[in-house]
Amino acid sequence: MIDTVKNAEATPDQEQPYKELGLKDDEYARIKEILQRRPTDAELAMYSVMWSEHCSYKSSKVHLKYFGETTTDEMRSKMLAGIGENAGVVDVGDGWAVTFKVESHNHPSYVEPYQGAATGVGGIVRDILAMGARPLAVMDPLRFGKPDAEDTRRVLPGIVAGVGGYGNCLGLPNIGGEVVFDESYQGNPLVNALCVGAMRKKDLHLAHASGTGNKVILYGARTGLDGIGGVSVLASETFDDTAGKRKKLPSVQVGDPFTEKVLIECSLELFEQGLVVGIQDLGGAGLSCATSELASAGDGGMHVYLDRVPLRAANMTPAEILSSESQERMCAVVEPGNVEAFLRVCAKWDVIATEIGEVTEGDRLVITYHDEVVVDVPPRTVAHEGPVYHRPIERPADQDELQANTPDGLPRPENLLELIKIMAASPNLASKKWVTQQYDRYVRGGTVLAQPSDSGMIRIDEETGRGVALSTDCNGRYTKLDPYEGAKLALAEAYRNVATTGATPVAVTNCLNFGSPEDPAVMWQFEQAVKGLADGCAELGIPVTGGNVSFYNQTGSTAILPTPVVGVLGVIDDVRRRIPTGIGAEAGETLLLLGETKAEFGGSEWAHHVHGHLGGLPPKVDLQREKLLAQVLVAGSRDGMVSAAHDLAEGGLAQALVETCLIGEVGARVFLQGDLFTELFSESAGRVLVAVPRTEEQRFVDMCTARRLPWRKVGVVDPESKALEIQSLGELPLDELREAWEGTLPALFD
């Protein structure tokens, strides 16, 4: 029997499985107080999923407010939409707006690597589409356990194939991301997915259900039993009565990239013809989320006829229909006069479209099922006024001990030349070609830079050459040692990566991956990281436009390394002025090292790979210096003074040299002074290796000197040579280096 509002009123004392659905006693009590009665099954399903950590941000909300508090009007001036919308939108000039966002799909990808990763890509792409933009490219920051662990061999190939399988078939170039290994991600890999899209400024769409009488149209795939998580509890409760032996479908959704590709083209045609008042994608929490958020953000109520929803399974209950996370669906608000034209466009693309409801007067979200009311709620209480927790926060007891355990006493190697090769072959520094060559980076013809460049770059305007650059970064070891500084370091590196390709950084998104919020030590890491990131953004003068929080990333009681992945968006007026990563593009290049090198090895790749050591403090970060460095790089790109540049990060100068030589396929002669181990392997922040044509060298170094940016000449490119030569150490043939750098991942995963 369907549990209607009438029935709920008549049976106030009926027991409900709210605990199994993840609701606490006081949360359930609050729902009863809001409704002045017990919720129906369908209402309980809606509240439980919308008040989940994933949808309501109940543990993080109080901390995330800090992003807003630290964003000044000036930082906000280029922001067209920010936190709270499907994705942030930034004015990038010439009438163009760019929207970008990164989201996690960690837990589904562990359970079912291929589909988990695939639907992660699908979900973020629909978020971008829902802003009215054409999705242009994707990136995937991934993190795995130990590379040689049995489970990593299960999870990694599936996740990579899922990211590729979905993105390739969808026709979006994959232009970057990360692949990082650390034991802490064993049993809890991180799959973050980023999408960037562009639109003309006037085409921005927001998720509002305005205008009484407007119609609500659900279009895209049919609604099925896939992806029903907690709600399966309700389903079994209901169906045990009728002894229906229902086959449970996996709670990880199954993606259909072909349907999504058609959905994108269909939606863009609908936008172009001006047929859409408001739009929302269906992701986590399905129709529960889409209807309550649309209604909550609009100026009226909404009536939804649930029996009209096209289904792909028989006998689905209202609660199941509302909670299904079937993929590739969108919900639009359309003026009555445009419904016919809307349906015509959908028919052209063979997309199923159904009028499922309308915007009503008043402020209630009413959902009926065959004329019986199954939901009657104030939508804001579902979508925006969920519980807020002030979780206990406590600095971990062993944090001091961790920071006191510095890498200073670790034995230094005798043979530095050999160490360069060992580090180049280490899983975290090794070439990620095995992964990225499973991704299409060319489709749509706008990709100017992709992996292994410092940032991905996409042309958005073919006439002017205007484009955007994107980079994501986070070193979880740095964040573990000091979450505040570590988050700033992640920001600094993504910012620097964008500038290294010649683009001006303008906006930030993030995906905050942490352990359990019920652990005060994790909440301390979270609070510190949010503060560090927000303070860093304020200092750099670029706003956070959106983000995502993923808690409960842990195995047993052991949390992952705190991993606030930071994505930075940059703008370049003309992508023809991009700075490539590989040297050798121009005859006669000088290698310059910008920035200062100190002996900083806390959390370094060397300490991790060679000694399995994690302790001390991460490198110091100076954001004023990062700003100056970015200005110099952008000026170098604009005036054609820089022919190649590569950011120094994990593995230090040695790794940067190896990569710039191998990518450019030419050798170099390098001369260094002082302690060569520090020079080669320190991970001091704020440094970039640049190649300048000899004809531009004087002009470029004069500019650095005038702006007080420390620089040093460290070598020359040698187009005749097929080796990386380090003076006083010897030379490494590029063939040998390539074998070391490119051999690791195939050996592990083929």
Next chain:
Amino acid sequence: MRVGVITFPGTLDDVDAQRAVRYADGEAVPLWHADRDLQNVDAVIVPGGFSYGDYLRAGAIARFAPVMQEVVEAAHKGMPVLGICNGFQVLAEAHLLPGALTRNHELHFVCRDQWLRVENNTTAWTTRYDRDAEILVPLKSGEGSYQADADTLKQLEDENRIVFRYVGENPNGSLNDIAGISNARGNVVGLMPHPEHAIDALTGPTDDGLGMFLSLLDLVVNA
């Protein structure tokens, strides 16, 4: 020069093929899969992607699209037709070209810059190249392994209908390193690599692919 570029549901590289036509000073004419109308074009490109999701077998459904009936007829009358990647798979399914494309031998999707050797520079699409020229263009496919029976292979070799061959390590297990072939008349060419992604060194590895579209221009202008 008017060149039709077909869009099926799931086609992805249509915008790229249209751009390549424009770079060769041609007019790109979008052709919709459901229309039985070639709009008086001089040539047709069947671009890459995943037509209808390619869930059954790559190209197997697209060959039945109304527009394909027109393409087959026109091809038999001598109209230049180029199938790229999924387009090659569609032309093979439509029997405009012999053989079939199967899963890559290592089972992964492969995206990489690939050297090709031009084996036949007399087709409608390859006259701008020198015979034996080596060109670098992107290859990106999961089902790119060219397969045919021994008689067909012999016939292709004997009649000089292998248009492109992979140079260096075979990326997908194609027989005889075949990257692209033509029909007997030389007006229909299919290849797995993507010349339309190599028309500008800014967004591709080279501009080596532009020669295919310029070859067509020469043919149409001199006709």
